[in-house]
Amino acid sequence: MGEAPASNHAQRGQWMALSAALLGWMFDGFEMGLFPLVARPALRDLLGTGATDGQVGLWFGVATAGFLVGAATGGVLFGWLGDRIGRVRAMTVSILTYAIFSGMCGLAQDPVQITILRFISALGMGGEWSLGVALVMEIWPDKSRALLAGLIGAAANVGYLLVGALSLALGRVIGELRDLLLSSGMREDWVQTLVANDGWRIMMMTGALPALLTFFIRLFVPESAKWEEEQKRGTTSHWATRDLLGVLLGAAAACIIIWLWAAEIGTIPLAVRIVGSLVALVVVTLGYLYPVMSYLRRSESAARAPHSETGDETPAVNAPAVPSLGPTVRRMLLGAALGSVALLGTWASIQWVPAWADQLTGGLKPEAKAYTQIASSIGAIIGTVLAALAGNWLGRRLTYCLLCVGSLSAALFLFRFHVQFDYRFLFATLLAGAFTAAFYGWLPLYLPELFPTRIRATGQGFSFNFGRIVAAVGALQGGFLLKTQFNGDYPSMCSIMSLIYLVGAAIIWFAPETKGQPLPE
DSSP states (O other): OOOOOOOHHHHHHHHHHHHHHHHHHHHHHHHHHHHHHHHHHHHHHHHOTTOOHHHHHHHHHHHHHHHHHHHHHHHHHHHHHHHHHOHHHHHHHHHHHHHHHHHHGGGOOSHHHHHHHHHHHHHHHHHHHHHHHHHHHHHSOGGGHHHHHHHHHHHHHHHHHHHHHHHHHHHHHHHHHHHHHHHTTOOHHHHHHHHHHHHHHHHHHGGGGGGGHHHHHHHHOOOOHHHHHHHHHTGGGGOOGGGHHHHHHHHHHHHHHHHHHHSOTTTSOHHHHHHHHHHHHHHHHHHHHHHHHHHHHHHHHHHHSOOSTTOOOSOOTTOOOOOOHHHHHHHHHHHHHHHHHHHHHHHTTGGGHHHHHHHHTTTSOTHHHHHHHHHHHHHHHHHHHHHHHHHHHHOHHHHHHHHHHHHHHHHHHHHHSOOSOSHHHHHHHHHHHHHHSTHHHHHHHHGGGGSOGGGHHHHHHHHHHHHHHHHHHHHHHHHHHHHHTSTTOHHHHHHHHTTHHHHHHHHGGGSOOOTTOOOOO
8 A cells, every 4th residue: 555645734744854854964064074174274273383294184083083983972872862752852952062062163272172072062963863864764755765865965965065165255255254353343363363274263163053953943843753653652761861871981982992093103002002992992882782782671571561460471462563682783783884884984085185185285275175075065965866866776785885886986086096186186076075975875765774763763873873983993093194104195095094995895785675665663
């Protein structure tokens, strides 16, 4: 039987939810694109005169790693919150978190402060992704899933595009803006601080704009009916706040990984770094899995509880099926592996391209970074939509494998065959952006299909955002290698890191094919 047509009220709710989620993802992309674009002038400002490319690269890696660890933690934290109190309320808190603390980055006085602020803002950003995907996929009919997934990925890259455009506009009006601020009565030293170094502080302060979106969400966006049904059944009550201690432990272990690789060269032996990172990664995995594992155990105990005066432990006829612990954890780990490949390829390779463009121009053309980001974003918008549609046409597994092959080829073409900033460089960047970002149209299509409603936000939040931990290690490795082995040679470092796509092309064949199947209840 086909799906029943939605009422006008339900259709309005669908469009309100989609609009809010798309705006949320757009601002996600805006926030993520801000720092890579302003990183070099910001870090040179915060590090002081005499900062080398190696120092800038190392701190860029540290700040990026802090952001990624925060997003990974937030994906689990806010996913848990969304499964417990509802998608809409949790999404409101997540957006408010990343807006406020992202804007505060414009007030940072040293690299440590900006790293901490980006970590906190990323908590909300990681949560908004998983909550928005769960909400939209649950409210809209199954037949719309592929297009919705493509729009999800495209929306984030529209945010990247807006950052590039804003940077170009700011560069052209920075003088007029300085005069305007002075005429408003602001102290001259404050104005000079705001507009210095390509106006990076003003750019970061614009990250507070998404806070306005929370009012729209609370007023117009309906809650997921599927989640409300789970709430009526009582399954949401099995989430417990004490389980977040596991997430806290996992986040602490992830921070240890950052510390191990951010420490000055020679202070910590390489063997200690490697072994310590592996042990910490195991702790991160178990800590982030702990809330779901505990939830499933409590759900199973509740399902076996007596349902009659005779003490019959047979579950009630209408009781929802409890997801099995083993298969659920395996799917979460598999989803995390697939997400890790995409995120590592992005953050340890492609995210360095604006900084590389700045290096190629000797820092004399600030607009080079903006044009590079715009080119990458245009390619990404196209790639995310096409990838989701291809997943619906070719199947989930084959599409992912083809994306891995295409991403590796496009990355090597960009990094190995371009030595100057020109239109050919921008075309290669557009091509690399199209392939490497296409995963972010494929992942919101596939990950919701792996988990039932009661654990969807947490399950897919873990799967997508755990990859950020791996990406954080990769970003730190990139900064470490850039300083110690490649002496600021971006193409060599990024080419090596892009080989991760070979791993993705292999592991996808261990994943289940879900093409044509409805979302699990």
